[in-house]
Amino acid sequence: MSTVPWTGTDRRLLGLRLGAGAAVVVVAWFVASGKPEPAGQIPFAALSVLGGLLGMYGVFAWVARGRRLVGERARFLLGVAPATDVDVASAETLVAGREHAWFHRADCLLAASRQWPSADRTVHQRAGRRPCPACKP
Ligand SMILES: [Zn+2]
Structure with a gap:
């Protein structure tokens, strides 16, 4: 039995979500850096926030999945309290x-x-x- 609750699929999903979020932030930053006026940069700043939220969603989903798997393992090992x-x-x-x-x-x-x-x-x-x-x- 593995010492960590997550599977390879869970790790790949985490990497995918974090990578997608980071990519959105980098692209938004790159595009915004070419805009001379702040009004042109604001939509891309908002887009970078969405990228950050995507990455945070990946981490929270990963932690929630780990908590659920640990709970399942604990119920399997300890049983249900009478x-x-x-x-x-x-x-x-x-x-x-x-x-x-x-x-x-x-x-x-x-x-x-x-x-x-x-x-x-x-x-x-x-x-x-x-x-x-x-x-x-
Ligand atoms: Zn009483």
Whole structure:
């Protein structure tokens, strides 16, 4: 397996785009240099900008292709991460801090290890607390 993600075709495309962009810049510069008035040079200056953009497109397309190929290789080597529900709270016990606006499931990451007292939902609601949007009790 190659140590670089790009193929020979990718390298040739990069060279072609960079070369075409450079050629446009050089031709525009050459033609503009023969024009005595600035008004005659401006269209060729704009053309040279397009040549530069063509070269930059070649580089960005090359990098994007490399990133995609590296991602494909990483998925091939590492596989897809299994779905997990490790951090999904499911406890039926509802807890809240006395001065807090939310009540949580006891195993919510926002409530774990806080030693908050448990109470019924109606008690929490009467105290003006709302259900935590993370654990959705
Ligand atoms: Zn919560």
